[in-house]
Amino acid sequence: MATKQRIVYGATTEWSGDGGTTYTNIPEVKGLVVPETEIEYQDATNLDSVGGFREFIPGLKDAGEVTIPAGYTSDGYETAVGYQTAGTLVNFRTTLPVETGQATGDTFEFTGYISPALETNDVGDIIAMNLNIRTSGAVTFTKGTAA
Numbered sequence: 001m002a003t004k005q006r007i008v009y010g011a012t013t014e015w016s017g018d019g020g021t022t023y024t025n026i027p028e029v030k031g032l033v034v035p036e037t038e039i040e041y042q043d044a045t046n047l048d049s050v051g052g053f054r055e056f057i058p059g060l061k062d063a064g065e066v067t068i069p070a071g072y073t074s075d076g077y078e079t080a081v082g083y084q085t086a087g088t089l090v091n092f093r094t095t096l097p098v099e100t101g102q103a104t105g106d107t108f109e110f111t112g113y114i115s116p117a118l119e120t121n122d123v124g125d126i127i128a129m130n131l132n133i134r135t136s137g138a139v140t141f142t143k144g145t146a147a
Contacts, residue, residue: 002100008032010097011105013068017083020091020109026131028071034094034108035063035139063110063135068092072118072127080116080131089136090114102144110139 011032014023040059049055070076083090089111096105112133119128 004099004101006097006099008097012093012095014093014095015079015083015114016091016093017079017086017088020093023091023093026068026070027073027076030069030071030128032094032096033066033068035066035110035112035135037061037063037139061138063112063137063139066112066133066135068131068133070129070131072129077116077118077129080114080129083114084116087113090133092133096144099144101147103147104144106144107142108139109142110135111137 008031013026013029013033015026016023039061041056042059043054044057045054082088090113091111092109094108096107098105112135115132115134117130117132119130121127
């Protein structure tokens with residue numbers, strides 16, 4: 001069976017400051033970023049716990065913080081700072097390149113608050129920025145459609 005693996009090139013990362021109605025590409029994105037959801041487990045051990053073993057129950061979930069690496073553009077920075085200044089909860093959507101047998105790529109969507117930061121660069125380096133995002137809420141996955 002042939003592999004379905006593929007390279008990241010061709011993926012897209014978009015943002016929307018209007019609640020996810022209209023998405024636009026984030027300019028010059030350099031890497032694939034999808035938040036990882038972590039579950040906080042609460043210790044539920046009690047005097048009836050069998051064999052002296054601790055017992056746990058799932059608690060709250062958190063998708064944490066992620067950073068989208070990008071090349072610096074005036075428009076991209078202006079948009080990010082605008083979202084930050086307004087305290088906008090930004091919608092993000094990452095779409096993977098199409099897998100063999102798919103018509104559309106898998107998508108991951110999440111929301112968060114953005115904080116842009118320019119990287120420290122040396123003479124001759126490309127000016128880069130990081131879009132630091134504090135996620136808020138769930139990360140959703142939608143499988144791409146079949147070809």
